[in-house]
Amino acid sequence: MPESPLIAVEHLRKEYGPPTRGNHQPVVAVRDVSFEVRPAEIVAIVGESGSGKTTVAKLLTGIELPTRGTIQFHQQQVARLRRKALQDYRRQVQIVFQDPYAALNPFNSVEYTLARPLVRHLHLGPAAVRERVRELLHIVQLTPEEDFLPKRPDELSGGQRQRVVIARAIATNPALIVADEPVSMLDVSIRSGVLQLLDTLRSEQRLAIVYITHDLLSAQLLSDRVMVMYRGSVVEEGTALDVISHPLHPYTQHLVDAIPHPKKRHQRHSRVALDLATASASATSLDTGCAYYARCPVHQDRCLEAAPAIQTVRAPSHRVACYLHEPAHDRQIQ
Numbered sequence: 001m002p003e004s005p006l007i008a009v010e011h012l013r014k015e016y017g018p019p020t021r022g023n024h025q026p027v028v029a030v031r032d033v034s035f036e037v038r039p040a041e042i043v044a045i046v047g048e049s050g051s052g053k054t055t056v057a058k059l060l061t062g063i064e065l066p067t068r069g070t071i072q073f074h075q076q077q078v079a080r081l082r083r084k085a086l087q088d089y090r091r092q093v094q095i096v097f098q099d100p101y102a103a104l105n106p107f108n109s110v111e112y113t114l115a116r117p118l119v120r121h122l123h124l125g126p127a128a129v130r131e132r133v134r135e136l137l138h139i140v141q142l143t144p145e146e147d148f149l150p151k152r153p154d155e156l157s158g159g160q161r162q163r164v165v166i167a168r169a170i171a172t173n174p175a176l177i178v179a180d181e182p183v184s185m186l187d188v189s190i191r192s193g194v195l196q197l198l199d200t201l202r203s204e205q206r207l208a209i210v211y212i213t214h215d216l217l218s219a220q221l222l223s224d225r226v227m228v229m230y231r232g233s234v235v236e237e238g239t240a241l242d243v244i245s246h247p248l249h250p251y252t253q254h255l256v257d258a259i260p261h262p263k264k265r266h267q268r269h270s271r272v273a274l275d276l277a278t279a280s281a282s283a284t285s286l287d288t289g290c291a292y293y294a295r296c297p298v299h300q301d302r303c304l305e306a307a308p309a310i311q312t313v314r315a316p317s318h319r320v321a322c323y324l325h326e327p328a329h330d331r332q333i334q
């Protein structure tokens, strides 16, 4: 029996705007997104820039409120939580942003940065704070701990800073961390160490992680399940193996195809560059039809009429939003 979900998101939608003057349409950053995360599970959200990943992160952590849809935490609607229960939710769901430089106050020492949430949220006394700060540094492998306590952000490398940010995020024993492109601003050589740390936190602290990235390869290495987003919608979801070894949606197939391969590096990089350049130019009307229509090599007329719903097409949990893979269609062509 699978464990009940830690967090369950249903029909989440986020519109920004509209501006008060003029008749501009609001930006639909997240269109209609549903998913679950179970305890100690790592779920990756993959998609190019502008697909709505950060907005999902902000909705999950309460930084932004949804325009529509619900978020349930331990089967309780977050929108209905009050006071203590809401505080507890905020403690249990923490975010790690992309940029550790911006996330840390340049004037605060590592010790102060890590002590603050312990005092504010857990009301620990000085001795317990000292002990827990050292423990956190040990967990994120900033050792010897004593050396790091007095350091300020400008005395740390990018990777060390992100480890401090992660230590602060886990300080209050959250159940879920939303990590929004946590390694994309770090040197390539230290990225895998930080991802390895997230994996260790999942297994040793039973932490669930929503890992947001535009890098399909790291999603495959780190996560149990992968959700692929395109222009505010989840177009495909499944185990990392399902999505990357048997991609069904034309956009996922394209992403998998674009994973750099040593022998074909030149050719594939140029395709990715082209795609990123055309991504914003190919905007279609966001509320009718498939958002991928303009870029899809196999689109049909009906794709413009109504967006295909995401549905399970390969047992037990591989879901895709594409008319090519409607269960009925699959049966017809067998």
Ligand SMILES: Nc1ncnc2c1ncn2[C@@H]1O[C@H](COP(=O)(O)OP(=O)(O)O)[C@@H](O)[C@H]1O
Pocket (backbone or CB within 6 Å): 016, 017, 027, 028, 029, 047, 048, 049, 050, 051, 052, 053, 054, 055, 056
């Ligand atoms: N505060 C905001 N106001 C208006 N539009 C926004 C805001 N934040 C994000 N957007 C727009 O919403 C869409 C999704 O953005 P975002 O969630 O940041 O995507 P990603 O993290 O995948 O790059 C983009 O078109 C972006 O320009």
Ligand SMILES: [Mg+2]
Pocket (backbone or CB within 6 Å): 053, 054, 055
């Ligand atoms: Mg983002």
